[in-house]
Amino acid sequence: MSKRINVRDLDVYYSDFLAVEGVSMTIEPRTVTAFIGPSGCGKSTFLRTLNRMHEVIPGARVRGEVLIDGDNLYAPGVDPVLVRRQVGMVFQRANPFPTMSIRDNVLAGVKLNSRRMPKSDQDSLVERSLRGANLWNEVKDRLQLPGSGLSGGQQQRLCIARAIAVSPDVLLMDEPCSALDPISTLAIEDLIEELKQDYTIVIVTHNMQQATRVSDKTAFFNIAGSGKPGRLIEYDDTATIFTKPSVQATEDYVSGRFG
């Protein structure tokens, strides 16, 4: 299920603007990796290149390689649709489909792709995904109601359920808790802890405590100044990054002295 990600010397451009420069890292399977760094340093930009979601933005392009279990995402002839079926994504703001019920939202990845699936399989997939996202008990009696009627935290967990229903190998999360209250945040952190058994997880967060709580490894990104490209400054075990980082900028950032 879970896969290893290898990034080799990756540059990301928005048209002519170099947003992220020279990132290389290896993300092991069945780990949680946290991306931290000040706003605008290219965390989201870099994250989106891991499942070719940046291509949705006109003018965005990359140079370099991203290997998922050895397969280069950017080799000629790679189908981004197949990539995204293996690398799922959860966004900063919960975005359940407003025209669909809770059940249909979970099944969205199946139904939108017109895959045939017997009703009993659908039911068990819905239950499995919602249980996986820790939401089953709260919504099991109102699966036919619209997803937009849930609370913010529930909506975000619904989006996670939707993402894991297509059984990806890697799950990317871009500040999934930034719009949530502490209780929902804890629920999602517990969930990440459980999902780690099966998935490779990459999470962008601005919350240092969250990074220390959920992640095994942490990557610190920074920019030299506005208009300059973002760079990967340091990448190491989370404990190392937060206790004895080898770069001064990292120490300043994690100890709250800047950023």
Place this chain on the structure above:
Amino acid sequence: MTATTVADTETRAPRGPVPNALTSAQLPRFVELYTLAGALAVSAAVLAMTGFSIVGWLVLSAVLYLVSLGILSTVVENRRKATDRVVRGLVTIAFLLAVIPLVSTLVTVIIGGAPSLTWDFVTKTGGSVFDPSTLKVTIVQGAWQAVVGTLIITGVATLISVPIGILAAIYLVEYAQPQQWMARTVTFLVDVMTGIPSIVAGLFAFSLFTLLVGPKAFSGFSASVALSVLMIPIVVRSTEEMLKLVSSELREASFALGVTKFATIVRVVLPTAIAGIITGVMLAISRVIGETAPIFIAASFTSNFNANPFSGPMETLAVKAYADYKFPSQDIAASYQSAWGAALLLVLLVVILNLVARIIAKAFAPRGLR
């Protein structure tokens, strides 16, 4: 509270508001109504001496009302309140001026058309009937051929324009890069097409079918083509705006599930925007259903029943109103009457269409957002 203070407030209350630093003198509550009634009465009296006319009466009353209210308020209240009352009066008058043409048109059409709007008028085909036994020609007033013609011509035009318009909008919003020359050209042409005079569309369809079919190629279908030329840009424009409103987050959510672009557009983007798209289509239909000139040119007019859009002249309600008025039968009064009836019928049809559009848009609105 002591008895004296209660007595105090009681004696003061009827005389006006309790004076404090924030109160000021005020005219009584309905002073505007009283002034208006006074202004109407005075100007009626003045005009009774010189010669009465409705327009003069209303204009004079309005001027009198504004002036006297202004003076009254300046004397009793203060400058600021006087300005407020006068400006409020001006704004109300402007609103009434804007509504007058609308109400007047509606009232005229209803008064003119109501007498002829019988069940027979709606369901009978108009024209002259020759009775061979009595050798008498009777003229029947009826609009059935025009009702059917309107529905067929507008319906066919809708069938042509809606797929083309929606697909073009999907191309512009979902597939074309904003700076691409093709997209810019299409957008530019659509904008130009929105401004095409309807008579030009009619001439276009007429000459097109004259070239294809031969002279006198009147048909409902060519009228539909003319109407499509007018409808397509409206449908493209409104659909485009609606698709742009669908947040890119929803598209991304779908892409991130490994859903193809086509499925994302058909299953996520369109359902989210469907209510607005339907409203746009209905507006486009309302816009063309009352067209006269292009249909007159392309489909001519007739009092024969013709439900085949591909051959022979066809009539719509708007054209019938025009033709009855311009080319009346021997019974001129009856023809005029039938013209009014057709006009009223058309207005009713547009009202019904708009109601249907609202209901459909409601039914399709995303669940949970209603």
